[in-house]
Amino acid sequence: MALGSAPAAANPKYSGIVIDAKTGKTLYANDADxxxxxxxxxxxxxxxxxxEALERGKIRLDTRIKFSANAAKEPPTKLGVGVGKSITVEQVIYALVTxxxxxxxxxxxxHLGGSESxxxxxxxAKARALGMSKTTFRNAHGLPNSGQVTTARDMAKLGIALREHFPRQYKxxxxxxxxxxxxxxxxHNRLLGVVRGVDGIKTGYTRASGFNLVSSVVDRDRSIVAVVMGGRTGASRNAQMKDLISRYLLKASTRGGGNLIARGAMANMEVASAAAPMEAASAAFQLPKVGPVPELRHDGDARIALAYAAPTPAPVVGREALAKSLQAQKMAIPVPTPAPVLVPPMPVETASADAIDPVTTASTAAMSGWMIQIGAMPDQNEALKLLARAQDQGGKALRGAEPFTMAYAKNNEQLYRARFGGFDGQSSAASACKALERKGFACWATAN
Structure with missing residues (x-):
């Protein structure tokens, strides 16, 4: 991702925005809608x-949240709570933000909705109430779903709403x-404690989305919310966010009462008139060609591969062809959970077998640049568990690094390399390896 003037030219997935949190003024925008x-x-x-449920007394911080079979089988990153076991609401909150x-x-x-759908x-519905007119949710976590979309502007609105509406919980x-x-x-937010004024909010990554980050910054009498979406690596995303903060924080107003969502000032952040027909608004609402994203519901291997593997050149094929391909590899396609259509439907892309890459004979590079490998396993879930253990114990050594698996074949056996990418160079990758080796992990650095 290029810094400064033209990141979109270097990366078609990129979009970004910086909003003055006191006035609602857009200080910077690049493909923000x-x-x-x-x-x-x-x-x-x-x-x-x-x-919101806490504020209304529907739940308390010590309310126990039970994990169903549906919840327990979600792919990593996860806590690994067993079916029928429970944790408190506060533990859920900490698990989501960290x-x-x-x-x-x-x-x-x-627990709150009765079902995920x-x-x-x-x-x-809440997104619409907050003025997030171009956002549709299909699940609560963000794993791949072709119907789950948003914009950088809408995410900025949500970031501001969280700050304004829940000052007690925002901490x-x-x-x-x-x-x-x-x-x-x-x-996962590596800017906390590193960039002055940053007090949250959230990171995100799948193969189709790229590396996303929403940041809230409060420094003395100025306040902004900035969004970066579609970064090529965690490190480049963070660098772009730092650049935006340094460029635009001082341009934010020292006056203004905030309370933007409540008093409707967020209308100033809209590009199109609220009176425009939905049909006209949806005409330009087409997703960039960033890679196939299927409507798979609970095929763990496929969803993990789509979320964390690298893009592979593959033609988009019909669902019938996909079904035949996956059936040949003994992978069933679950029926997607129906969900109410709250905005005009968008074209749905389906993934080819090559994109899902469950059994491939060629190595699939998940990232470019320097990375480290800590093992290779015949089971992808085990590789992901190894990455989770390393991330838990790696501490500062893995700050800014992103875990992923890479499928390859050896002696007619399917294996999955467990790797971390996003290092700035050979020295930082080598340092991470030394730290992990002290914790008992095998590790070597490589460039791709």
């Missing part, structure tokens, strides 16, 4: 509805780490 996949930024709305736990997201969604409808977003089950889970 173009549709993008939110990834784990989705959890911002999950938390919004959780905070580890970005998918299983905890589904568990709280089912009903909660997603609640999320979309959770500044949590640096969370201890659970003997593990210390570091916040």
């Amino acid at each position: 173009a549709p993008r996949y939110p990834a784990s930024l989705t959890k911002m709305m999950t938390l919004y509805l959780t905070f 580890k970005s736990a998918n299983d905890a997201s589904t568990a709280i969604a089912e 009903k909660f997603a409808s609640m999320m979309t 959770y977003f500044s949590t640096r780490s969370f201890k659970f089950g003997g593990s210390n889970m570091a916040n």
Whole structure:
């Protein structure tokens, strides 16, 4: 991602915005109204509805949230709570803001909404109430779903709404780490404690979305909310966010009462008139060609591969062809959970077998630049568990690094490399390896 003037030219996935949180004025925008996949930024709305339920007395911080089979089988990142087990609402909040736990997201969604699909409808309805006119939610966690879309502008609105509406609960977003089950889970937001004034909010990543980040900054008498979506790496995303903060924080107003959502000043952030027909608004609402995203509901391997693998050149094929391909590999396609259509439907892309890459004979590079590898396993879930353990114990060594798996074949056996990417160079990758080796992990650095 290029810094400064023209990041979109270097990266077609990129979009960004900086909003003065006191006045609602747009200080910077680049494709801010173009549709993008939110990834784990989705959890911002999950938390919004959780905070709202707390304020209305529907739940308390010590309310126990039980994990259904549906929640427990969500792919990582996750807490790994067993079916029928429970944790408190406060533990759910900490898990979402630090580890970005998918299983905890589904568990709280089912508790508050009765089902995941009903909660997603609640999320979309709340988005409309907040003026997020181009956002639709299909799940509570942000794992791949072709119908789950947003914009950088809408995410900025949500960030401001969280700050304004829940000042007591907003403090959770500044949590640096969370201890659970003997593990210390570091916040994925690496700008906390590094960039002056940053007090939250949320990161996100899937293959289709790229690396996303919403940041809230309060420094003396100025305040902004900034959004970066579609970064090529975690490091470049963070660098772009730092650049935006340094460029535009001093341009923010020292006056203004905030309270933008409540008094309707967010209308100033809209590009089109509220009176414009929905049909006209949706005409330009087409997703960029960032890679196939299927409507798979609960095929864990496929969803993980689509979320965390790298893009692979593959033609978009029909669902019938996909079904035949996956059936040949003994992978069933679950029926998508129906959800109310609250905005005009968008074209749905389906993924080819090559894009899902469950059994491939060629190595699939997940990232470019320097990375480290800590193992290779025949089971992708085990590779992801190894990455989670390393991330829990790696501490500062893995700050800014992003975990992923890479499929390859060896002696006619399918294996999955467990890797971290996003390092600035050879020295930082080598340093991370040394730190992990001291913790008992095998590790080597490589460039791709």
